Amino acid sequence: MPSVTVTVRFAPSPTGRIHIGNARAALFNALFALRLGGRFVLRFDDTDRERSREDLKLAIADDLAWLGIRPDLMLSQSDRTDLYDQAAERLKAAGRLYACYETPDELERRRRRQLARGLPPIYDRAALKLTEAEHAALAAEGRRPHWRFRLDGRSVAWTDLVRGEQIVDTASLSDPVLIREDGTYLYTLPSVVDDIALGISHVIRGEDHVTNTGVQIEIFEALGGPVPAFGHYNLISTVSGEALSKRLGSLSIGSLRAAGYEPMAVASLSVLIGSAEEIHAYRSLAELAGHVDLARVSMSTAKFDPHELDTLNARLVHGLAFEAVAERLADLGIPGASGIDPGAFWDAVRPNLVTVPEAAQWWRIVVEGPQMVPPSEGEAGAAPTPADTAFLAQARAMLPPEPWDETTWGTWTKALQAATGRKGRDLFLPLRRALTGVDHGPELKKLLPLIGWRRTSARLP
């Protein structure tokens, strides 16, 4: 038996930056191709000329690259109109595409009449009954037709990769408009024509397309193309259940990038939520691909919780070696001309970070001292009590001489404990507040050698 070459596609409209839901679509396809050695096509669905933008195509490709997705082929539907014209002519010749002249107002009036009579509000195919002479008269009036696909009106069935057996009864649907009055194509026909031309073997997309698939299968068959396999996964909503929209910019990949999240935390969460898989931040798409199974995707909406992203991101960041972040730290000005070992700094602060850019806050604390804006909520800020001030002055007097290392903090605080009788919180908290300005943070035994004698001494009264 000849083996089917796996070819999948992600087909966004370039009308906004992609969001976490679009990333789910792109990733399900890319991971499917990765697992089966297939090809991934990025196809811009830009038949709506008014709203599509060239710069957004570049931004989408860039966001995908950030997620680790590099398409094998990239194309735009606006460059392929000839193919759609040819397909439309074939459908017209076969009597499957017919001209209609109703205005939106007329259609709305008919729809209301049908509803009032308790009938389903589907297009009544009045245009199919127009005679040649009536067509000619309408054309003579200067009316331009839109074109509808004549559905078979049958049960279209497929075995969905996610949802199992699916049936769409096309008798319950209006014949879809494929071509607008101005001659431009709606999404439906170009999508099928391209899927055939590009040899798309599997169409993996959101469940918002299930009904559409019933219609498109009829078009695949009318054009004599092979019908691909389909998988419709559940959509992502915000945690409060709101739908996402590219045009509104909600949860965009661009904003998550700018906030400093790791691509693999974003990628892992966007495909693992709303499925039976355990949620875990994998370190590469190849690794993630082994843990994504369309058959285990759930049927209910997947809620995207930013706290969950923080948890996954923090886990990844805590495991990042200095070499993996050196360039990003350099972009944050670390180590600059400070003379501080950036590797030792990274080692000290990474267990306390949710994102890599948060390292900059600790850097400022190490180099410049307590900041006006503390790095996390609910911090001290209050001036030390007179007793604490006296204790801190004594601490300054007892600072061990340099060189300092990770044992210095222990030596210093033990000596202070013996001299003052302070222990635990009373001993450590005034020191931490004086040196960093906050109550929590990286281990002081690691921070102290980075801060160094001169800066430490200057922060004590």
Ligand SMILES: Nc1ncnc2c1ncn2[C@@H]1O[C@H](COP(=O)(O)OP(=O)(O)OP(=O)(O)O)[C@@H](O)[C@H]1O
């Ligand atoms: N919330 C979502 N969750 C998962 N997948 C989604 C979500 N929204 C869209 N998709 C998928 O993203 C792919 C690209 O779709 P499309 O470009 O139409 O995105 P969109 O966000 O719905 O667009 P727009 O907001 O511009 O109307 C489709 O496969 C679609 O099913």
